[in-house]
Amino acid sequence: MSEFDILIEGYRRFRLGAYREQRERYDHLAQGQSPKVMVIACSDSRVDPTRVFDAAPGQMFVLRNIANLVPPLSAIHGQSSVAAALEYAVTILEVDHLVVFGHGRCGGIAASLSGAFDNAVSGAGQHIHEWMEFIAPARDSVKAASALSPDIDAQRALEQAAVRLSLENLASYPFVAQAVKKRGLEMHGVIFDIAEGALRVLDGTSGQFQSVPVEL
Ligand SMILES: [Zn+2]
Structure with a gap:
């Protein structure tokens, strides 16, 4: 069975299982969506925010890209999937929360730190390199810090710095800044660790990522 056939099998299970069980919800959603949350997550196949948050269909508006980045408004020119999705979520859906995941x-x-695609000007990796340049300032400061203190986990530090930077960049979109001011739109940063299954939330007061306690 090919991978695509496996997807079709999955669809059949969904159709007879979850779709049937939540029929009422899907009927309601057919009329329109009104999610209260937008999540900006990585495309990585291991970290699906709807799974991690155990979210139901219609609960969150999700944008996924490489490394869950939000470029600053000043850096985008013309079309941008991030700007369009953000604009739709904030001004049309009027979500109450933006979550950088x-x-x-x-x-x-990892590629940003290793410079794996830095020389890929016209070859494979060019687009990844150009995209990851949005966090070049954060990468450079993490690299400088870890050169001075070898005990710094550069990968983890840059994962956190990139989320902080994306949160700052969100505020560079006028409609986001306006929604924060006028109707209390909230912004959150979280990091999910696959190996530990742990979710850490950026605490606005301490500026640190703190684990969400779970009673196992
Ligand atoms: Zn990723």
């Missing part, structure tokens, strides 16, 4: 062992972050 980072994750451990992010390949995009």
Whole structure:
């Protein structure tokens, strides 16, 4: 069975299982969506925010890209999937929360640190390199810090710095800044660690990522 056939099998299970069980919800959603949350997550196949948050269909508006980045408004020119999705979520859907969802062992972050695609001007990796340049300032300061203190985990530090930077960049979009001011739109940063299964939330007061306690 090919991987695509496995997907079709999955669809059949969904159709007879979850779709049937939540029929009422899907009927209601057919009329329109009104999610209260937008999540910006990485495309990484291991970190699906709807799974981690155990979210139901219709609960969150999700944008995924390499390394869950939000470029600053000043850096985008013309079309931008991030700007369009953000604009739709904030001005049309009027979500109440924007969540930048980072994750451990992010390949995009690792490539930024290693410079794996730095010379890929016209070859494979060019687009990844150009995209990851949005966090070049954060990468440079993490690299400088880890050169001075070898005990710093550069990968983890940059994963966190990238989430902080994306949160700052969100505020560079006028409609986001306006929604924060006028109707209390909230912004959150979180990081999910695959190996530990742990979610850490950026605490606005301490500026640190703190584990969400779970009674196992
Ligand atoms: Zn990633």
